[in-house]
Amino acid sequence: MLMVYFLLSGGVTAGMLYAGACLGFIEVADSRMWLYLCLIIVLFAVVVGYMAGQRIQRRIDDLDLNMLQVAKGNLSVRMANSEDQSFARVYHEFNMMMDTVENKMQILQRLGEQEVIEKEQAAESAVLEERRRMARDLHDTVSQQLFAIHMSASSLPKVLERNEEQGQTVMNQLITMSQMAQKQMRALIAQLRPVELEGRNLFEALEKWFPDYCRQNGLKGMKELELQGELSEAIEHQLFLIIQEAMANIVKHAGACLVSLSLREGRRQVVLSISDDGQGFEHVQQKQGSYGLITMRERAEKLGGQVEIISRKGAGTTIRVHIPKFVQAAGNVEGNTKAITGAAAPEEEG
Template identity: 55%
Template sequence: MYKFRIFNMKWQLLNYFIISGLLTVSSMYIVLEHYREKLDYWEFRMWLVIILFTVCLIVGYFATRRWQRKVDELHVAMLELSKGNFSARIEMEPIEPFLYLYDAFNNMAAQVEERVHLLQKLGEAEAIRDQELTENAVMEERRRLARDLHDTVSQELFAIHMSASALPKVLERNPGAAPGMMDQLIQMSHHAQKQMRGLISQLRPIELKDSSLQEALEKWFPEYCRTHELQGQLEVSLPETISEAIEHQFFLIIQEGLANVVKHASAKEVRLTIFEGEHQYVLQIQDDGQGFERRDIPSASHGLSTMRERAQKLGGEVTIDSKVGSGTRIRVRIPKFSSAQAQSSQGGNNE
């Protein structure tokens, strides 16, 4: 069948050459039989050449248009596949010279879709397993650190308060030093209290167990922006429920991305967007900070690589667009599979 298709493909192309040749020979025969005496005129010869050339162009145009259309269909399908539309397929006609190419592409796309879906399912299972193993330990450690910091700072504040209470004695012995000491102690107490609130807020564990990603972000994101003096914009559009693993990885990527904004971007505004595309879930973090060049990223910086690893666990990818003085945009794309595709993949794995 494979050889027959190639043979058929060659003959179809050869037919166009045969048609073009027959038209040329027929035209020459008609001219020699009926217009031989006019061949002495250069105007007639010129028009004859023009007509024959035009006929050959017309035949070649229809031949190349048919074949170019077939190549364009394959090219468009390949572009869709490269953009993450793993369900892209080429419709085939019963009699199709490109049938073997289209069939090979459709088989390849089906295999890629199945394997990426399987990769995502394995990544979700691994993420959930890792989350179950580490969540309790991490949460308990954060609570312990929060309690320790609270007790330490509270004792410091108590010491400051005790020192301030001793000010009456300082007033009796050295009245001139008392006002400066009082102002200093008051400033220290305010600073310690502010530091305590900030540390406890940062160490407070954020859980997605009893809430969706959107609900958690609506509570956490504004508070995070206020703590770090950022103007934040949050846009979440997820009409369908996404898996727990994707929500968890998205939230970890958001935390990592916003931490990079606070540490390195010197930004005033940050915009967080999550939406559901036709074939993907898309997360985007954009700031108006100082931006950077890729060659300026320190080799010891693991923030961007960590985000890529988290996305790759679910078959996704991370793209970063940044320019010095124009801010940075981080876009994360995770493939989306329908329930029918999930059941089909699961059934294939069971077999």
């Protein structure tokens, strides 16, 4: 556009000079000089227009590149100071906007972590209540079955002495009751299986869980973990649940043989990538609704992150999760979080 403007201005300048010569205001000894003069003016206009356009285009490209980084979840992007005053103000407004967005996203992440922790506490209370219920069930089912087995086994020798046929009936009852007690015990044990991440950090849990899960489901798994140990408990928990959901989707729907897991923790961002060589899907199918994908998105958004799904039919699927990290002092953010929570409390009570 600038080149067109400069070309038009050069053409107008050449036309005005030619008109001036025709009207006698300008005298030129050799008429061939007009051709050279017009070519020089047009060429100069094109060169200057191209240089001006490239200079502005570089500024716009820098802004566009940084906006793409922000769209990928990198909230630490800032624009360097520009000597061009036309863009200096735009860059300054962009930096101020990113400061505001990063601060608010940090607060939202803290609120999300607080929500996760509260849910974990509620879940622990539910687990304790469930264990009390299981203790009662043990007493009412397995314990009584064992008592009945003990009584029948104690009386069996005397019954065999008096009536062998009746003793065989008691023995069959013993076998049936023991099988029933075994089934009930297995069911209760299955309900008491511990959470995989409990008592371990994310790295330790994945080191054990991922190979076992792949082996149990006939998958060849490759993993690459680069964790610095600076993630909060809430973020680790959500990431682990996202990984579990993604792996469950692969086993149920992908028909894959190879799964690759990559988890990298940077200074300002955590990036999780899970890829498979399965059948993939088209984006139209994805929009129709997959509860697993929706759940993963919701978990990431609670922490200010986002989920990116790359899939093509017959070419596998890649799921990338970007979650921002913040290095600002936690005291200010916690104070803001408490202030927001405190301000919302009266309204909830009302």
